[in-house]
Amino acid sequence: MTIDRNYLETMAAKVRIDIIRQIHAAGSGHPGGSLSAADILTYLYFAEMKVDPADPDRKERDRFVLSKGHAAPALYAVLAEKGYFPVEELLSLRKLGSMLQGHPDRKHIPGVDMSTGSLGQGISAAVGMALANHIDGSTGRVYALLGDGELQEGLVWEAAMAASHYGLDDLTAFVDWNGLQIDGKNEDVMTVTPIDDKFRAFGWDVQIIDGHDFDQIAAAVEKAKTVKGKPQLILAKTVKGKGVSFMENEAGWHGKAPSEEQAKQAVEELGGEW
Amino acid sequence: MADKISTRQAYGNTLVKLGAENPDIIVLDADLSKSTMTAGFKEAYPDRFFNAGIAEANMMGMAAGLAFSGKTVFASTFAMFAAGRAYEIIRNSIGYPHANVKICATHAGITVGEDGASHQCVEDLALMSVIPGMTVVHPADGVSTEKLLRQVAALDGPVYVRLGRLAVPVVYDEGTGITLGKAILAREGSDHTVIACGLMVNEALQAAETLEKEGISVRVLDMHTLKPLDEEAIVRAATETKSIITAEEHSVIGGLGAAVASVVARRCPTKVSMVGVQDRFGQSGKPEELKKEYQLTAEDIADAVRAADAEMK
Known part of the structure; x- marks a missing residue:
């Protein structure tokens, strides 16, 4: 499959700028894990998923569940850029009365398929959605994005077991493998590796890719669609804080807002104007 | 029946x-x-x-x-x-x-x-x-x-x-009208009201039968819907009868008793007595033995009504 790499890279830069602007305006939020997930989300919404911002609830649509709900600014950015709601609304993130809650709220935000934020729960709901597609013979696919730290939640493995038990080949889950969580490196907090072998042992098809390379993301998503009888895991090696020099690979930027000076530098590094 | x-x-x-x-x-x-x-x-x-x-x-x-x-x-x-x-x-x-x-x-x-x-x-x-x-x-x-x-x-x-x-x-006839969110007036009475849910409704009806013979008239409300709660039925009970006795097979903390007491305290202060599990864990035993041990029988409800009645004379 051929992809328009320039278009996707330009869009991903916009999404990253949106992320920085949102979190700076909110004064709190999670930039590190939003930036690491930005390319995967950009690919799904701008090159892959059958969704229609004019008809967000269409039954036979592809669905996306942000299981690592704290990356909400990345999801809100792609939804706004896709046309689900005005880009200007992004600056209301985390403010009283805004639909853009700190973590995704499906009741109020068009295009959000599941309310998430409590780790482990999104993938479980995604399994239910994929199961519904099977029951209905629907052509829709279900995508989910998990964090690597999130894999420490037992519920993830209950869901992983169920997805393979039911043979949910319409479910593709990404792990945003940036290696860092709030308290530090995954292996210092609670070892999650080997992630690939764990999912294989649970009956999943597993691919490992560079989560910032659109060609690799595209190839993995295409291959996943050909897998029959199994859910698919795309283990995406990523860089926490990707695209902003002073945030990259810094656990300290998991859940902290940039100052005005830092936000300006970040936006400029991403090719935007402050 | x-x-x-x-x-x-x-x-x-x-x-x-x-x-x-x-x-x-x-x-x-x-x-x-x-x-x-x-x-x-x-x-x-x-x-x-x-x-x-x-x-x-x-x-x-x-x-x-x-x-x-x-x-x-x-x-x-x-x-x-x-x-x-x-x-x-x-x-x-x-x-x-x-x-x-x-x-x-x-x-x-x-x-x-x-x-x-x-x-x-x-x-x-x-x-x-x-x-x-x-x-x-x-x-x-x-x-x-x-x-x-x-x-x-x-x-x-x-x-x-x-x-x-x-x-x-089985407490009800097939013909009984039962609506979500509306308490069932399972038995009319004028002195006290027992508000019960689950299997305690049957116990409450038995207690009312016993108390009738002692000259105490007891209304029994089946509060099958705890949320949204039928506040009007509770207010009527509080204003038309002398006291309310709740009965549930649940902790008295956070269950039916607490919900009823909250309505009564806000809208129509009245004495509320609570029959239920008194901040204890359960234990092994036969169901009927456990009902006695945890004071969840018709007789326990009747005792609660008698106590309230004596206090309010």
Whole structure:
């Protein structure tokens, strides 16, 4: 499959700028894990998923569940850029009365398929959605994005077991493998590796890719669609804080807002104007 | 009217009927289908029944996903593992996004019997009632279970239905009008009102019978819907009778007694006595022995009414 790499890279830069602007305006939020997930989300919404911002609830649509709900600014950015709601609304993130809650709220935000934020729960709901597609013979696919730290939640493995038990080949889950969580490196907090072998042992098809390379993301998503009888895991090696020099690979930027000076530098590094 | 049926059996029977009427009904269970009685649905509609295995948290998460794909989901396990173990998944994935999931939890209360405290949930009504938008229902008998479940199935949103293991007497005629959110006036009376739910409704009716012979007239309200609560029926009881006695097979903390007392305190201060589990865990024993040990019998209700009556003379 051929992809328009320039278009996707330009869009991903916009999404990253949106992320920085949102979190700076909110004064709190999670930039590190939003930036690491930005390319995967950009690919799904701008090159892959059958969704229609004019008809967000269409039954036979592809669905996306942000299981690592704290990356909400990345999801809100792609939804706004896709046309689900005005880009200007992004600056209301985390403010009283805004639909853009700190973590995704499906009741109020068009295009959000599941309310998430409590780790482990999104993938479980995604399994239910994929199961519904099977029951209905629907052509829709279900995508989910998990964090690597999130894999420490037992519920993830209950869901992983169920997805393979039911043979949910319409479910593709990404792990945003940036290696860092709030308290530090995954292996210092609670070892999650080997992630690939764990999912294989649970009956999943597993691919490992560079989560910032659109060609690799595209190839993995295409291959996943050909897998029959199994859910698919795309283990995406990523860089926490990707695209902003002073945030990259810094656990300290998991859940902290940039100052005005830092936000300006970040936006400029991403090719935007402050 | 001496027939006995457990509310879990009535649930299983009703589910089979509902399955024939609504093809969007999906049933999930967590390896307890022969106990929760969802096995009948599984046999009738194998394509619409899914065993989640012994993984209640994931069952609730999947239920939410199915609901947001247009299904009416009934998810069953024991009350302890539904309201207890899966609490936060129910709160965040079902309650917060208002998913159309009916959590039908069986083996609630101490009358689970011999399995003991680990399986005797006396906290579930409290846990479920505190979730915004959650409808909470606890039927008294087989007839009301079916009538209420039909309304629960038609409601778009999350519902917790508390069901029992023990076979209990049928209290109502098939012709009794039963409406979700409206207390049933199970017996008229003028001196005191017993407000009960679940199997305590039958105990309350027996207590009222005994007290009638002693010259105390007792009104019995079946408060099968704990949320939204029928406040007007409570206010009428508080203003038309001398005191209120609540009766539940649940902790007196956070359950029916607390809910009734809250209405009474706000709207019509009146004495409220509470028959229920007094901040204790359950234990192994035969259901009837446990009802005596935990003071949940008709005689215990009658004693509470007598005490209130003596105090208020």
